[in-house]
Amino acid sequence: xxxxxxxxxxxxxxxxxxxxxxxxxxxxxxxxxxxxxxxxxxxxxxxxxxxxxxxxxxxxxxxxxxxxxxxxxxxxxxxxxxxxxxxxxxxxxxxxxxxxxxxxxxxxxxxxxxxxxxxxxxxxxxxxxxxxxx
Amino acid sequence: xxxxxxxxxxxxxxxxxxxxxxxxxxxxxxxxxxxxxxxxxxxxxxxxxxxxxxxxxxxxxxxxxxxxxxxxxxxxxxxxxxxxxxxxxxxxxxxxxxxxxxxxxxxxxxxxxxxxxxxxxxxxxxxxxxxxxxxxxxxxxxxxxxxxxxxxxxxxxxxxxxxxxxxxxxxxxxxxxxxxxxxxxxxxxxxxxxxxxxxxxxxxxxxxxxxxxxxxxxxxxxxxxxxxxxxxxxxxxxxxxxxxxxxxxxxxxxxxxxxxxxxxxxxxxxxxxxxxxxxxxxxxxxxxxxxxxxxxxxxxxxxxxxxxxxxxxxxxxxxxxxxxxxxxxxxxxxxxxxxxxxxxxxxxxxxxxxxxxxxxxxxxxxxxxxxxxxxxxxxxxxxxxxxxxxxxxxxxxxxxxxxxxxxxxxxxxxxxxxxxxxxxxxxxxxxxxxxxxxxxxxxxxxxxxxxxxxxxxxxxxxxxxxxxxxxxxxxxxxxxxxxxxxxxxxxxxx
Numbered sequence: 001x002x003x004x005x006x007x008x009x010x011x012x013x014x015x016x017x018x019x020x021x022x023x024x025x026x027x028x029x030x031x032x033x034x035x036x037x038x039x040x041x042x043x044x045x046x047x048x049x050x051x052x053x054x055x056x057x058x059x060x061x062x063x064x065x066x067x068x069x070x071x072x073x074x075x076x077x078x079x080x081x082x083x084x085x086x087x088x089x090x091x092x093x094x095x096x097x098x099x100x101x102x103x104x105x106x107x108x109x110x111x112x113x114x115x116x117x118x119x120x121x122x123x124x125x126x127x128x129x130x131x132x133x134x
Numbered sequence: 135x136x137x138x139x140x141x142x143x144x145x146x147x148x149x150x151x152x153x154x155x156x157x158x159x160x161x162x163x164x165x166x167x168x169x170x171x172x173x174x175x176x177x178x179x180x181x182x183x184x185x186x187x188x189x190x191x192x193x194x195x196x197x198x199x200x201x202x203x204x205x206x207x208x209x210x211x212x213x214x215x216x217x218x219x220x221x222x223x224x225x226x227x228x229x230x231x232x233x234x235x236x237x238x239x240x241x242x243x244x245x246x247x248x249x250x251x252x253x254x255x256x257x258x259x260x261x262x263x264x265x266x267x268x269x270x271x272x273x274x275x276x277x278x279x280x281x282x283x284x285x286x287x288x289x290x291x292x293x294x295x296x297x298x299x300x301x302x303x304x305x306x307x308x309x310x311x312x313x314x315x316x317x318x319x320x321x322x323x324x325x326x327x328x329x330x331x332x333x334x335x336x337x338x339x340x341x342x343x344x345x346x347x348x349x350x351x352x353x354x355x356x357x358x359x360x361x362x363x364x365x366x367x368x369x370x371x372x373x374x375x376x377x378x379x380x381x382x383x384x385x386x387x388x389x390x391x392x393x394x395x396x397x398x399x400x401x402x403x404x405x406x407x408x409x410x411x412x413x414x415x416x417x418x419x420x421x422x423x424x425x426x427x428x429x430x431x432x433x434x435x436x437x438x439x440x441x442x443x444x445x446x447x448x449x450x451x452x453x454x455x456x457x458x459x460x461x462x463x464x465x466x467x468x469x470x471x472x473x474x475x476x477x478x479x480x481x482x483x484x485x486x487x488x489x490x491x492x493x494x495x496x497x498x499x500x501x502x503x504x505x506x507x508x509x510x511x512x513x514x515x516x517x518x519x520x521x522x523x524x525x526x527x528x529x530x531x532x533x534x535x536x537x538x539x540x541x542x543x544x545x546x547x548x549x550x551x552x553x554x555x556x557x558x559x560x561x562x563x564x565x566x567x568x569x570x571x572x573x574x575x576x577x578x579x580x581x582x583x584x585x586x587x588x589x590x591x592x593x594x595x596x597x598x599x600x601x602x603x604x605x606x607x608x609x610x611x612x613x614x615x616x617x618x619x620x621x622x623x624x625x626x627x628x
Contacts, residue, residue, distance in 0.1 A: 013421075015421035015422075015425060016425075017421065017422050017424075017425030017426060017429075017455075017459055018421050018424055018425035018428065019425070020425060020428075020429060020455070021424070021425035021426060021427065021428025021429040021431075021432070022425075022428050024428060024429040024432035024433070024448070024452070025428050025429075025431060025432040027432075028432050028433075028445075088416060088420050088421075088424070109420070109421075109424040110424065110427070112431065113428070113431035113432060113434070116428075
């Protein structure tokens, strides 16, 4: 990712209210640009191939293709894109599996606004094997 | 005739399977021990056995020993009884006709015994020798006592002493052989102690032997057979009793297994229900609130001056979106609460609870509720009807794709009948029964719920022809006694 320019973010969640809420947060930041909203894994992959986002904020459970499968796909097709998982639960197994699929880290859906923003910033700066989001 | 015999044989074989004998540990000690007993028995037979004066009785006695041994009752469902009518026939034959009888009875008994336990030639030979020596000892004791006189009480005493001798000589060498065959795992004294518990049986052996001797002396082979009758009856009674106990045990076991299965199903159903509620909360309310929190968080703690016109427009939009989201979350929670425990049912009764159930179905389906006026139902009947209606309505919404659904409640004599009718795609009841056998619950659980509440459930459906679920339950629970029904003109709801 290029330093100095804005972070290009793709938001992926099957729930419209969540998508809209996340868009509200990141549209109000100066250094992050929301380049698209996707409602499932298939759409996330399509939009990523088209726009090559810096960071994808990816919901874990979605219809059609879930976050884990979409992440695995992105790891191969968009090597410069960092995936940040978004989940309602902090269940260890799920999180571990999410990280194994190639995500650089995860955020909980009840995280405060600042944490979400900082999480995306950290993910954008991180290498492929960055794990520690906090 | 032969079919009657087959049927009798089948009945006898219903007895609990006898425990198979353990493996013999052939060691030199055991072989020497058993060989000595064979040798002693063979020598004793050579010395004592003469051609019998009454071959008919010998043959009959051997046959009786064989059959009584083959169809003996070893235990009453785990409780060892080790009461052998065979021993009575043995002793009777021995005392009536002498050592030739003892040999015949021992061989006959061993043959019968092999049919039950399949002990193999080594054990069979040992058993024959052991039994022969025991009978022979009894014969000696009997005549030793009778030698001192011919009084009736001496006669009685001789029989009892013979019974005791047979019992002791039969069991003591056996305790030794078991100790050797199990390499001391079954100790000698442990076996003796186990045997002492059954020692009083020798009184029965002795008395019946006296009977055999007396009857044989007065009426020969016929007298001997006469004495066999009560023994066969006794054995038959024991077999009958053992079968009853065994059947009872099987039934108890089956009942307990059924209970465990039912409990497991109830737990599964309850888990399924919890998972369903959890998924509904996660996929709906949690997502709604998370999204709303994100949006609100984006505009929290900011200065009014810093808002551009776009921000202001979005804020106004957010307020109405937020209101809608919060409203939806409230509605979802409310319907979940109603599903978990309908509060109106307890407080207000069946009608408001059912109204609530139908209103919460959403807009995809037209519903109608028709409850007979003036129907007063017991609390548990209310609960039962509601639970079944809830499950049936839920099934209908999930699978039927119906456009219309009607819930109808009517009094019918002392019963109340609730019908849920939809015009959906229906199902094949035969297939449903098949699914139920495979362990799918759903309607099967309904059936049991209703049966537990003292009612009955009828489900009618065919592919493409909708589904009818009908419950019939007592108007009041028996605990409260029947409640008088207010007479009022039935008026349809809505």
